Amino acid sequence: xxxxxxxxxxxxxxxxxxxxxxxxxxxxxxxxxxxxxxxxxxxxxxxxxxxxxxxxxxxxxxxxxxxxxxxxxxxxxxxxxxxxxxxxxxxxxxxxxxxxxxxxxxxxxxxxxxxxxxxxxxxxxxxxxxxxxxxxxxxxxxxxxxxxxxxxxxxxxxxxxxxxxxxxxxxxxxxxxxxxxxxxxxxxxxxxxxxxxxxxxxxxxxxxxxxxxxxxxxxxxxxxxxxxxxxxxxxxxxxxxxxxxxxxxxxxxxxxxxxxxxxxxxxxxxxxxxxxxxxxxxxxxxxxxxxxxxxxxxxxxxxxxxxxxxxxxxxxxxxxxxxxxxxxxxxxxxxxxxxxxxxxxxxxxxxxxxxxxxxxxxxxxxxxxxxxxxxx
Amino acid sequence: xxxxxxxxxxxxxxxxxxxxxxxxxxxxxxxxxxxxxxxxxxxxxxxxxxxxxxxxxxxxxxxxxxxxxxxxxxxxxxxxxxxxxxxxxxxxxxxxxxxxxxxxxxxxxxxxxxxxxxxxxxxxxxxxxxxxxxxxxxxxxxxxxxxxxxxxxxxxxxxxxxxxxxxxxxxxxxxxxxxxxxxxxxxxxxxxxxxxxxxxxxxxxxxxxxxxxxxxxxxxxxxxxxxxxxxxxxxxxxxxxxxxxxxxxxxxxxxxxxxxxxxxxxxxxxxxxxxxxxxxxxxxxxxxxxxxxxxxxxxxxxxxxxxxxxxxxxxxxxxxxxxxxxxxxxxxxxxxxxxxxxxxxxxxxxxxxxxxxxxxxxxxxxxxxxxxxxxx
Numbered sequence: 155x156x157x158x159x160x161x162x163x164x165x166x167x168x169x170x171x172x173x174x175x176x177x178x179x180x181x182x183x184x185x186x187x188x189x190x191x192x193x194x195x196x197x198x199x200x201x202x203x204x205x206x207x208x209x210x211x212x213x214x215x216x217x218x219x220x221x222x223x224x225x226x227x228x229x230x231x232x233x234x235x236x237x238x239x240x241x242x243x244x245x246x247x248x249x250x251x252x253x254x255x256x257x258x259x260x261x262x263x264x265x266x267x268x269x270x271x272x273x274x275x276x277x278x279x280x281x282x283x284x285x286x287x288x289x290x291x292x293x294x295x296x297x298x299x300x301x302x303x304x305x306x307x308x309x310x311x312x313x314x315x316x317x318x319x320x321x322x323x324x325x326x327x328x329x330x331x332x333x334x335x336x337x338x339x340x341x342x343x344x345x346x347x348x349x350x351x352x353x354x355x356x357x358x359x360x361x362x363x364x365x366x367x368x369x370x371x372x373x374x375x376x377x378x379x380x381x382x383x384x385x386x387x388x389x390x391x392x393x394x395x396x397x398x399x400x401x402x403x404x405x406x407x408x409x410x411x412x413x414x415x416x417x418x419x420x421x422x423x424x425x426x427x428x429x430x431x432x433x434x435x436x437x438x439x440x441x442x443x444x445x446x447x448x449x450x451x452x453x454x455x456x457x458x459x460x461x462x463x464x465x466x467x468x469x470x471x472x473x474x475x476x477x478x479x480x481x482x483x484x485x486x487x488x489x490x491x492x493x494x495x496x497x498x499x500x501x502x503x504x505x506x507x508x509x510x511x512x513x514x515x516x517x518x519x520x521x522x523x524x525x526x527x528x529x530x
Numbered sequence: 531x532x533x534x535x536x537x538x539x540x541x542x543x544x545x546x547x548x549x550x551x552x553x554x555x556x557x558x559x560x561x562x563x564x565x566x567x568x569x570x571x572x573x574x575x576x577x578x579x580x581x582x583x584x585x586x587x588x589x590x591x592x593x594x595x596x597x598x599x600x601x602x603x604x605x606x607x608x609x610x611x612x613x614x615x616x617x618x619x620x621x622x623x624x625x626x627x628x629x630x631x632x633x634x635x636x637x638x639x640x641x642x643x644x645x646x647x648x649x650x651x652x653x654x655x656x657x658x659x660x661x662x663x664x665x666x667x668x669x670x671x672x673x674x675x676x677x678x679x680x681x682x683x684x685x686x687x688x689x690x691x692x693x694x695x696x697x698x699x700x701x702x703x704x705x706x707x708x709x710x711x712x713x714x715x716x717x718x719x720x721x722x723x724x725x726x727x728x729x730x731x732x733x734x735x736x737x738x739x740x741x742x743x744x745x746x747x748x749x750x751x752x753x754x755x756x757x758x759x760x761x762x763x764x765x766x767x768x769x770x771x772x773x774x775x776x777x778x779x780x781x782x783x784x785x786x787x788x789x790x791x792x793x794x795x796x797x798x799x800x801x802x803x804x805x806x807x808x809x810x811x812x813x814x815x816x817x818x819x820x821x822x823x824x825x826x827x828x829x830x831x832x833x834x835x836x837x838x839x840x841x842x843x844x845x846x847x848x849x850x851x852x853x854x855x856x857x858x859x860x861x862x863x864x865x866x867x868x869x870x871x872x873x874x875x876x877x878x879x880x881x882x883x884x885x886x887x888x889x890x891x892x893x894x895x896x897x898x899x900x901x902x903x904x905x906x
Contacts, residue, residue, distance in 0.1 A: 201897070204897060224897070225894070225897035225898070243854065244854050244896075245800075246800045246852050247799070247800075248797075267802030267803070269874055273874075299857070301812070301856045302854075302856060304803075304804050305804060305805035307805070307806065423623070423624055424621075424622045424643060426643030426646070427643070427680075428664060428681060429683070429684055430681070430683065436677070448892075474622075474677050476622050477598060480677045482677070483677055498645055498649075512893075513892060513895045514820060516889060517891050517892070517900040518889050520598040520599050521576070521577070521580060522599055523601070
């Protein structure tokens with residue numbers, strides 16, 4: 155927790171639950187990425203935290219933006235980003251939304267299927283397009299399904315088809331999985347990408363860009379490598395497979411940009427046991443799976459959690475949210491322990507909650523308001 | 531789909547995604563429950579669908595309300611319910627919210643722990659309280675964890691303690707699991723409850739009420755017994771264990787009241803394959819797990835899905851939502867098939883989506899607006 159957030163929580167005592175984001179950390183993360191990966195263009199993945207305060211800050215620093223939807227495009231333009239800094243990175247777009255983006259000046263689009271190419275050729279003629287390829291990456295904490303991307307041989311054909319339909323086959327994207335901590339995965343992914351560059355070169359298409367996606371982690375319960383080691387892994391993979399003929403590089407940090415910048419302040423609503431023989435306490439917080447902590451689904455993301463009573467004796471707990479939904483449990487198997495002295499009404503801090511929290515929050519499940527946020 | 535909803539969709543052609551709820555069905559369900567379970571008081575579980583239109587309708591019909599939070603109390607009172615018709619059924623309440631409820635005239639509260647009893651004794655003196663007991667019920671489609679309720683022997687002691695602290699130990703509640711289709715579970719649960727009544731009688735406490743919770747199903751992909759058979763099972767269990775000395779009975783239908791009243795209209799955004807050898811199509815809709823279909827988590831609730839092209843040849847599909855989240859997949863293992871002629875832009879209807887959809891919807895994940903709803 156930063157001194158700035160600590161002071162804010164101390165002085166303001168905001169109603170819980172809420173997230174407090176230290177914008178200085180976002181700035182530091184952006185500048186850190188610029189420093190360690192000077193050859194890469196940074197496209198902030200707006201979906202990680204679409205707060206106007208964050209988008210404005212990053213627009214001012216010169217960042218580009220990876221957007222998922224029409225409202226995210228509007229958000230970026232309103233925050234001062236020019237349309238040539240926006241990449242419509244969702245491979246699943248309505249044609250009307252592609253047309254909207256094109257009309258606003260966006261000229262960079264993701265796709266991974268022929269049907270999407272049809273829409274792009276009609277609604278965004280002449281635009282740069284990049285094809286997302288499937289990766290089966292181990293080592294990511296947030297699961298990566300086959301939802302995005304296509305097989306390499308299909309990607310090759312689609313990029314040829316893109317040229318034939320008047321689009322500019324610009325590059326290839328992949329994603330090694332959010333919160334990816336196995337640095338070797340980058341080498342595998344870049345290797346496949348380089349092969350695709352070569353194949354397309356043989357049919358007269360010179361791709362110009364590799365979109366390395368996201369995957370940069372925030373600091374949850376498990377230790378993670380520093381950003382410098384990520385940068386090393388990425389640049390080593392790129393030079394290993396592309397030599398000194400490096401294409402343009404795009405990275406799309408979301409979690410890695412804003413995750414560690416936020417703290418979620420919550421309150422203990424109830425502590426109980428289910429029976430006299432239980433040795434596990436149930437600790438119910440005023441935030442849960444439907445109030446912003448959706449990434450605890452299947453206990454995937456394991457946040458660090460701190461209280462003012464840390465340091466003394468602790469015991470095992472199940473952590474749950476405040477709703478009447480029996481699935482609204484944060485951690486039951488992950489082995490969390492909390493102070494034995496923890497009491498109803500205590501404030502609890504959930505760290506690294508700047509990404510994928512506020513916007514996941516349910517609109518009014520069980521009557522609870524969406525998670526509030528402060529940007530300081 | 532009702533004729534009224536069909537006409538609305540045809541004439542209005544609302545932007546997708548949206549839920550359309552036929553209030554006549556809600557009324558019919560309420561009256562049906564009254565008919566089949568005339569001895570039970572109906573407490574509508576507001577969390578299932580907190581739309582003011584539904585709460586007003588049910589308040590007008592004389593329904594009681596099971597609420598989960600302070601905003602839900604405000605909603606019910608604003609809709610014309612008197613506070614003596616409101617049960618604060620969440621076992622996890624802030625003391626300030628209990629005080630708010632008490633101040634508004636609410637006098638019926640759930641609890642399952644000593645710490646909650648402490649709050650109730652202080653903030654709601656003299657109120658009727660009922661203790662929720664743990665059930666381990668098979669047969670429910672939506673998982674029931676140990677989050678709510680306590681062991682029977684603890685419940686006994688807590689109800690004695692309630693009396694000693696100036697509260698009225700009023701009854702016992704349990705929940706057989708949402709979407710419970712094994713009717714035998716009611717007998718097991720009522721049997722345990724009756725034993726608790728007897729034990730407390732021996733120490734001079736006459737409990738007066740059994741809260742049978744929810745569990746009444748909506749019609750998803752699996753066939754379900756009719757409401758008459760549920761009523762039979764419940765009344766059989768009650769008379770089996772309580773004889774002709776029946777206590778007051780409360781039921782808390784949420785899903786069973788509004789689930790079947792709603793249709794979710796959505797649009798096909800993309801249909802694709804991941805590779806040339808795939809025999810499964812990916813069908814991407816403009817609604818997903820974070821846009822209102824949270825109950826597809828682990829493919830628990832399997833909605834019926836219809837299109838205008840049904841009837842011809844069909845093939846296997848993976849169904850996914852429109853966001854850039856790789857976890858936003860509705861059904862991958864549940865074996866859904868859709869028409870081979872299905873095309874991008876087609877409208878698709880997801881049935882029985884009146885409960886646990888709109889309020890679960892994320893506030894703006896990926897920039898998408900919360901799920902819209904129409905009440906007709």
